[in-house]
Amino acid sequence: MVIIICSLLFSGSGNRKIEKEVSNQIVISTPLPAVKPGPGENISAPIWKAPEAASLSFQKNKVQILYGKSLITNTAQYLGPEGTVAHMSNGMNCQNCHLAGGSKIYGNNFGSFMANYPKFSARNGKIASPADRIKDCFERSLNGRSPDTSSKEMKAILAYMSWIGTSVKKGTKLFGTATEKLAFMNKAADPVAGKAIFIAKCQVCHGRKGEGLLAAGGKSYTYPPLWGKHSYNDGAGMYRVINLAGFVKNNMPFGATYQNPQLTDEEAWDVAAFVNSQPRPHKDQRDDYPDLKQKPFDFPFGPYADRYNALQHKFGPYGSIQGAQLKHKKSL
Numbered sequence: 001m002v003i004i005i006c007s008l009l010f011s012g013s014g015n016r017k018i019e020k021e022v023s024n025q026i027v028i029s030t031p032l033p034a035v036k037p038g039p040g041e042n043i044s045a046p047i048w049k050a051p052e053a054a055s056l057s058f059q060k061n062k063v064q065i066l067y068g069k070s071l072i073t074n075t076a077q078y079l080g081p082e083g084t085v086a087h088m089s090n091g092m093n094c095q096n097c098h099l100a101g102g103s104k105i106y107g108n109n110f111g112s113f114m115a116n117y118p119k120f121s122a123r124n125g126k127i128a129s130p131a132d133r134i135k136d137c138f139e140r141s142l143n144g145r146s147p148d149t150s151s152k153e154m155k156a157i158l159a160y161m162s163w164i165g166t167s168v169k170k171g172t173k174l175f176g177t178a179t180e181k182l183a184f185m186n187k188a189a190d191p192v193a194g195k196a197i198f199i200a201k202c203q204v205c206h207g208r209k210g211e212g213l214l215a216a217g218g219k220s221y222t223y224p225p226l227w228g229k230h231s232y233n234d235g236a237g238m239y240r241v242i243n244l245a246g247f248v249k250n251n252m253p254f255g256a257t258y259q260n261p262q263l264t265d266e267e268a269w270d271v272a273a274f275v276n277s278q279p280r281p282h283k284d285q286r287d288d289y290p291d292l293k294q295k296p297f298d299f300p301f302g303p304y305a306d307r308y309n310a311l312q313h314k315f316g317p318y319g320s321i322q323g324a325q326l327k328h329k330k331s332l
Contacts, residue, residue: 086147
């Protein structure tokens with residue numbers, strides 16, 4: 001299993017080199033998937049694809065967009081523990097979770113990101129801007145601190161996200177955004193079964209202890225760590241088993257796609273449970289979800305507005321929790 005599709009090794013030594021490499025990598029054209037949609041998904045919804053690289057020629061902020069792309073694909077080079085700009089993240093890259101620079105279907109792509117912000121964040125209990133959401137990723141998924149909103153780096157990331165979401169209007173329903181929501185099992189996800197899957201299919205890239213594989217030079221990862229002090233912390237979106245299971249199903253092991261998955265749903269659930277049962281950095285989340293009724297099914301920390309315990313909220317089964325929440329909403 002590999003939580004990375006490619007590392008575009010931009011040297012940062014010249015805009016011409018960055019432009020050439022981006023133009024070779026950024027075009028993603030995804031055909032209509034040949035499999036059934038997930039629960040509640042509309043297969044007839046438009047399938048987003050990244051804009052053609054040629055469209056950059058018409059952008060006045062072309063260099064800024066290219067820098068933003070490079071920051072996404074090689075975050076550690078610029079902002080990692082030995083970054084050339086600052087030291088504010090854990091050595092992972094944004095595209096470890098947002099595959100192919102945020103352009104892959106069901107690979108946490110950025111297609112509708114800018115179109116949907118600002119919006120209310122249940123986790124923060126307030127309206128969040130695009131920059132607020134990116135700051136969350138730095139503090140949680142990259143287990144660090146975020147660039148200042150007015151910094152060159154934050155502006156470049158936002159410019160890239162705006163460009164890659166060109167022509168996507170607010171409220172547009174797109175097929176393949178974020179991660180697929182797999183059908184809930186009628187049992188809990190099993191970390192023990194997931195360990196066997198990890199050993200058979202994942203540790204070859206991510207290491208026996210989930211430590212990942214450092215790239216030459218030791219400043220970033222060829223294959224990122226899945227747990228331990230250099231991985232995402234327990235406040236990250238990937239720490240929610242529902243999110244990780246959908247991501248794994250459509251992208252892991254290396255080479256898997258939505259059209260050609262290599263794991264069953266149950267295997268994806270179980271290996272996600274195993275990975276997220278391993279030790280990792282902790283983030284204080286006492287202020288998350290001030291309205292308990294808006295906590296996601298799989299948020300693994302209490303208190304909760306229902307009678308289910310933290311273990312079931314983390315690993316499931318989720319159907320009964322969902323049913324209780326729907327029943328509560330109908331009674332209001």
